[in-house]
Amino acid sequence: MKYYAVFDTNVLISSLLTKKTDTSTVKVVNAIAEQKIIPLYSEEIFEEYGEVLHRAKFPFTDERINGILEMIRQFGMIVEPSPIGEILPDGDDLVFYEIVMEKREDNAYLITGNIKHFPERDFIVTPAEMMVIIEENE
Numbered sequence: 001m002k003y004y005a006v007f008d009t010n011v012l013i014s015s016l017l018t019k020k021t022d023t024s025t026v027k028v029v030n031a032i033a034e035q036k037i038i039p040l041y042s043e044e045i046f047e048e049y050g051e052v053l054h055r056a057k058f059p060f061t062d063e064r065i066n067g068i069l070e071m072i073r074q075f076g077m078i079v080e081p082s083p084i085g086e087i088l089p090d091g092d093d094l095v096f097y098e099i100v101m102e103k104r105e106d107n108a109y110l111i112t113g114n115i116k117h118f119p120e121r122d123f124i125v126t127p128a129e130m131m132v133i134i135e136e137n138e
Contacts, residue, residue, distance in 0.1 A: 008112035
């Protein structure tokens with residue numbers, strides 16, 4: 001089964017920061033290459049990914065950053081969000097929520113490490129929760 005999901009930037013950061021290969025953030029990002037998750041994004045989100053991952057405070061090489069970005073482009077789907085009038089604690093997170101709402105009819109998820117930044121909904125999940133969903137349906 002394939003799942004549609006918007007990846008909050010913090011999930012990508014966490015997957016690149018860890019040295020372990022069995023963490024839920026690494027597994028959920030690897031699920032893109034395994035074609036279990038189709039990442040949903042807009043050009044705005046894609047630009048944020050690149051900008052944030054290239055920040056000097058992160059020790060990521062261009063090779064690792066480009067690898068993850070190319071994977072998202074190759075296996076992902078561009079979605080143009082429509083304004084929904086929702087107010088979130090962090091306004092920068094709104095585009096992620098708008099994208100998932102555009103694809104809710106396809107049972108899309110928003111995967112984030114900051115659940116409290118979004119409304120409480122069953123389709124807004126942590127990386128660990130997303131992996132449980134995938135593993136339960138394999």
